[in-house]
Amino acid sequence: MALRVAVAGASGYAGGEVLRLLLGHPEVEIGALTGGSNAGARFGGLQPHLLPLADRVLEATTPEVLAGHDVVFLGLPHGQSAAVAEALGEDVLVVDCGADFRLKDAGTWERFYGSPHAGTWPYGLPELPGHRAALKGTKRIAVPGCYPTAVSLALFPAYAAKLVEPEAVIVAASGTSGAGKAVKAHLLGSEVMGSMSPYGVGGGHRHTPEMAQNLDPVAGEPVTVSFTPTLAPMPRGILATCSAKAKPGVTYEAVRRAYQEAFAGEQFVRLLPEGQWPQTSSVYGSNAALIQVALDEHAGRVIAISAIDNLVKGTAGGAVQSMNIALGLPEELGLPLNGVAP
Amino acid sequence: MALRVAVAGASGYAGGEVLRLLLGHPEVEIGALTGGSNAGARFGGLQPHLLPLADRVLEATTPEVLAGHDVVFLGLPHGQSAAVAEALGEDVLVVDCGADFRLKDAGTWERFYGSPHAGTWPYGLPELPGHRAALKGTKRIAVPGCYPTAVSLALFPAYAAKLVEPEAVIVAASGTSGAGKAVKAHLLGSEVMGSMSPYGVGGGHRHTPEMAQNLDPVAGEPVTVSFTPTLAPMPRGILATCSAKAKPGVTYEAVRRAYQEAFAGEQFVRLLPEGQWPQTSSVYGSNAALIQVALDEHAGRVIAISAIDNLVKGTAGGAVQSMNIALGLPEELGLPLNGVAP
């Protein structure tokens, strides 16, 4: 008996990618597709790559339309998820691709998002120590931000093994889909192609406290995060270059061992063989996270680099993976491990 | 009981894409992966996006290595397929992604390829009238060229319905993977990005006679093809703009009806609704071909445009689709209908 799944915000990039994955999920039947200003439009004109849904019509995001589903994915603007979730009731699995329920600390939330804190839901990054268990059987999932996914996977093994100091420096490059489908001048193709540009420099990006929240408990101490995101001329992908000062006496062998152990048994996170570095093209369309790590002995730093697809492992793939865990399904159902390359 | 499948030329773009699709094919078990100069290398270093095969080793392309498989895909340089196929024997299904067995006319082959003609195998474009039947049960398949796939699908309905004159003008843009993985200066990223460039202008491209061979029998008369390929700054995709002079009295309704009928019942070829035009991003990684057609009444021409992924419907997807037909499997097994977008 198939699960009946609705997607609210189906015309956006997150919603579209959830649907692309669900179309390949053997236990899922796709129900309502809802949206905001586009409601009433033929879906094939909104997401022309999703051929099996081309003749569907986008409906309005209302409790009535979303009722009667086993799972509802939310790809809504910040601040709208709580009301929709409440109307759905406690028996429906709600998977929120937005930020509303990611942060634990209300003050931090309010400082970075400028609105009242809605609460905290189990966090959909199962590879992070302690999180897979919390996802089992839950009816509410907060899908992590794309940058925190890439960064937390790259750094947590070093913190878990007490290899590095609690000051992390992160510079990450993201494809433009990370900025969403909202139409802004600086996201025009003419502006983006051929250009690298930073934004949110100096500690202001909203994903910064989410990274710290993920790393603090693993490190057993507060981790200070310096995070600089940059926009890269590509539609998808995050390459996160993360580093922290090595603790005295740390060896490369210890670093490598820590990473091997951290990802042992994980299907979607791979420590690459020595000499091979992650590139975003390898995970295009895939739920995999590729990791490599180095010890710069001269500079005294551990450098960990991860590559993910921001829309898959960074959003929709993490969402489906967490749904699978919540429902007791095999964790990998519907999730591609291969990238589409070249 | 799974089919055991080998891929010769597994480190190239065609071979890699065949493997990406086969990894999602429920009836297939991947056997030997072979190559030329790279034999002996870890596969993960050659095709880093194919994670489940990362720890395999590329073997040499020899009869011994390729023996013992039910199906062998060939992604070899021109002229090498015949010898390999002969060594495999008549019970093995051989699917040749190269050009060796595509053309029927030996003289045309020799003029365009400059080597002796190897023969002709059933042609793996099942949507072309008469071809699906010829693929059933065959042990030899010639996978069409990527441009002929895009162009033949766009134009054959107009010729089948006798709507246009037998002089076709085609300008197609292809992603760079169509040029293969061989390392050439004009294919460097620095040269390709930000640039459109034509090549093989004036009738010299080897895919030109293949297009004519496909259209002639449908038209019932020889079709003269003017074909200009161009290289576009993207890794994948073909957009083929095809046109021919409309016969007297042809109406738009007749054109549209011809295309609707031609693709009725096809899973992978879609005539888009009026007003929507194909774009290559919609078929990125997908086996779909998107088609739209117009009648320019002032210029008196029918314009048909198709978008495919040159590595999927244009190569590896067409190959797997034809394999499915040859083996009596459901035609769509292992073949994505969704594109990876944005």
Add this chain to the structure above:
Amino acid sequence: MALRVAVAGASGYAGGEVLRLLLGHPEVEIGALTGGSNAGARFGGLQPHLLPLADRVLEATTPEVLAGHDVVFLGLPHGQSAAVAEALGEDVLVVDCGADFRLKDAGTWERFYGSPHAGTWPYGLPELPGHRAALKGTKRIAVPGCYPTAVSLALFPAYAAKLVEPEAVIVAASGTSGAGKAVKAHLLGSEVMGSMSPYGVGGGHRHTPEMAQNLDPVAGEPVTVSFTPTLAPMPRGILATCSAKAKPGVTYEAVRRAYQEAFAGEQFVRLLPEGQWPQTSSVYGSNAALIQVALDEHAGRVIAISAIDNLVKGTAGGAVQSMNIALGLPEELGLPLNGVAP
């Protein structure tokens, strides 16, 4: 004594490129920069690549602001140029980068643009037979459309020498800056990168009648134009693939000679040596147009291909070149002949 030059619409792509060229023009002093909704903004935030103008402020497009200049370039939305020009008076050289004064036939204008015809000004394509003379001393210049520039240069020699039939088939690929800076969803980087897409198919593109208007008098008979524009994943550049049926008995030597003669003495239009084909990267940022021509003897067609930068030779460069002619300055002043490559 420097010419004082104003640019109306200075925050757009055409206006920005006019300014980039004028900053390198030895006889020009840049006066007012005006705009619409952005008026009052610091110019460095609008056109961050134009460093010498960074601390200027964009003013409103009013007669008062534009008064007191020797030359005014207009980069305005369709329909606004006539009123601005009239207010400037007859002694000011007005160079309109928009379409308002390009077409001669009022009925054609109204059919394609849906508004009343404003008139016809001397047409700024000096390499087209007869046009350079008309530009000398003029106080009004209509800058050609980018596609008509690329197409007319590629085809007029064949028509001038009576080598081809009066039915031209044109498929052109343009960088996204050709679509302007207006913010539209399909022009987002996420949508554009990795994708080729057609638009205005079937005769509807507004540049179609402009091409015919250019070719008709050269051919001495009406030329029917089938034109299909496509959007390519690059910020700049047009590659126009143009062809027409060769008249009986036409030889390659005759074709080549016609093109050599047509461009003899031109500084900015180059017929490439045999074997070399134009690519848009070669003219990135340059006022050059590169042309190559072939005779496909099998298909019986002459194929002429041109590459230009849509913002330079296709807009701002053509505008400055025509200004130079109008003012009696050396035609090449301020105009780069080199591309920025790779």
Add this chain to the structure above:
Amino acid sequence: MALRVAVAGASGYAGGEVLRLLLGHPEVEIGALTGGSNAGARFGGLQPHLLPLADRVLEATTPEVLAGHDVVFLGLPHGQSAAVAEALGEDVLVVDCGADFRLKDAGTWERFYGSPHAGTWPYGLPELPGHRAALKGTKRIAVPGCYPTAVSLALFPAYAAKLVEPEAVIVAASGTSGAGKAVKAHLLGSEVMGSMSPYGVGGGHRHTPEMAQNLDPVAGEPVTVSFTPTLAPMPRGILATCSAKAKPGVTYEAVRRAYQEAFAGEQFVRLLPEGQWPQTSSVYGSNAALIQVALDEHAGRVIAISAIDNLVKGTAGGAVQSMNIALGLPEELGLPLNGVAP
């Protein structure tokens, strides 16, 4: 009387860009163009964007061919510059775009380059304290590496004003032309487009000691540099994200003041207004370096970001600027300050 200038290595990216700039330099006459394996080829086939030189022929790099010039630019593989320079004699200004004469410490050179140290020449980064004076009248110039140019400009003001600790963390993204024109598989367009990839991670990149050499004397203490370069899907441009721990009590006002003072009077280095961040598209083809700086109070770090064109300010522009200084010409001759955007 024009300077006669030769370029050895004229078919490469550095040599080509030197020529593009020299073609716009009012005091220069371009003499011999030399190369290695391409010698004898028509220059228009090697650098098709340099139209005025299209009919030149590439000569062999020999003392005879290079004799008789006032200035010789070298764009040669590592290790070849010393012999060529010696043969030219002491009266010729030799500008080496390669690395051979950049490093002062022979041991460091040998460790990073694996060959004997050739010596040290005046270093062509005039904006770095103390360097402009050393360039005046010199007959030998070592052009800085592209990454060290971007990084040194971004960081030296913070070190000069003693604002930060001597441990710098740098992550930089470069366009693919930085990797040169040598044909390598990972630089193919199909591999590069849509992908970000790191390389030389962990302290191994040859530009690392050059950065330290530039910053040490400014800081007055040894600066430890952690440097991670990444390859971005664009032909040109470097975006360097640099940070270091702020010293206790450092304020944003102090940081901003230090940067304003450091670049006061510089034509090509611009501290952007607050709120505006550098992007590589703004300096495409330009000799400008754009800088912005932030103080992350929570993380306690100063973050300085620079954008340059790796081929202009990072190579050929720096080379021409230094030539101008050496010869007593106005520093800005032949150097564009505007980028080519969009």
